[in-house]
Amino acid sequence: MTPPANDETNGVDNTISALNDSKEYKHYDYSMVNPRNYDDITKVVQSIIAQVGEDKAKSDIVQGHAGKLIFGTIHGKKVICQAGRFHPYEHKMDLALCAMPIRVMDQLGVRTLIVTNAAGGVNKSFHYGDLMLIKDQIFLPGLAGFSPLVGEHDKRYGGPRFVSMHECFDKDLRVLTKDIANRMSMRLMEGVYVMSGGPQYETPAEVRLYHAVGADALGMSTCHEVVVAKQCLMKVNHLEVIDAANKQGGKGVDLISALVKELPPPMSKQETAKLWGY
Numbered sequence: 001m002t003p004p005a006n007d008e009t010n011g012v013d014n015t016i017s018a019l020n021d022s023k024e025y026k027h028y029d030y031s032m033v034n035p036r037n038y039d040d041i042t043k044v045v046q047s048i049i050a051q052v053g054e055d056k057a058k059s060d061i062v063q064g065h066a067g068k069l070i071f072g073t074i075h076g077k078k079v080i081c082q083a084g085r086f087h088p089y090e091h092k093m094d095l096a097l098c099a100m101p102i103r104v105m106d107q108l109g110v111r112t113l114i115v116t117n118a119a120g121g122v123n124k125s126f127h128y129g130d131l132m133l134i135k136d137q138i139f140l141p142g143l144a145g146f147s148p149l150v151g152e153h154d155k156r157y158g159g160p161r162f163v164s165m166h167e168c169f170d171k172d173l174r175v176l177t178k179d180i181a182n183r184m185s186m187r188l189m190e191g192v193y194v195m196s197g198g199p200q201y202e203t204p205a206e207v208r209l210y211h212a213v214g215a216d217a218l219g220m221s222t223c224h225e226v227v228v229a230k231q232c233l234m235k236v237n238h239l240e241v242i243d244a245a246n247k248q249g250g251k252g253v254d255l256i257s258a259l260v261k262e263l264p265p266p267m268s269k270q271e272t273a274k275l276w277g278y
């Protein structure tokens, strides 16, 4: 007996078939998940080709998160921007559903993903408002069995069943981002992000635990998106702002814009699969 298709599968198929009616939504190479501050995204996207979704914040829980996909260009590169994200604590820990936009981006051609978030600082040398580049992640819900890859492996979306999470944040993109930040005289930290299920914030004892296991910053998002992107053979780069959700504008936006300008041409899925040994 075939199990019924899950919500994620329906969501991807429905979204793709709705978007595929128009050529405006096809052949994008790059994508950005930029959860907060819709205004920031519109500052980076230089020409908007199309938009779908809601302008208003989609929930009271996570203020400022719109529910929108913006199709546009940044420095002449075709980019899809996801304004707002689905947090597992808003969706009964259905991580596959929460990472569904990444599969939609994959189906529209995206090969390079830039993710941003707001996080709490664990590393004592970090200051309020610092930017951090993620070099690795500790996916606590994933360790406890809440992974977006749990369940049926839908071969239509490709990618391996058992996904290697080594180098899940692309090394070349990190080197490029650090080089750009240096040229812009920006303070850019680098570290390990830990994701909890939330939505409660952490206790002091939990912060000490995270520190002990090597985390530099903490939050309640992102890791499930990165797992799915890795299965889709996308290269991922991730920037976060420490404990200053409303200060994500300004320097973070400037850095992302400069980074998109210098992004190398994307590799095909076949090339990436070969490079990663699949």
Ligand SMILES: O=P(O)(O)O[C@H]1O[C@H](CO)[C@@H](O)[C@H]1O
Binding pocket: 035, 036, 062, 085, 087, 116, 117, 118, 119, 198, 219, 220, 221, 222, 245
């Ligand atoms: O990770 P983003 O979506 O930026 O949101 C962060 O902000 C919320 C807490 O204020 C949590 O959801 C945390 O993960």
Ligand SMILES: Nc1nc2[nH]cnc2c(=O)[nH]1
Binding pocket: 118, 119, 120, 121, 201, 202, 218, 219, 220, 242, 243, 244, 245
């Ligand atoms: N302390 C803390 N600060 C945050 N800022 C954004 N997300 C978080 C979080 O999960 N914890």
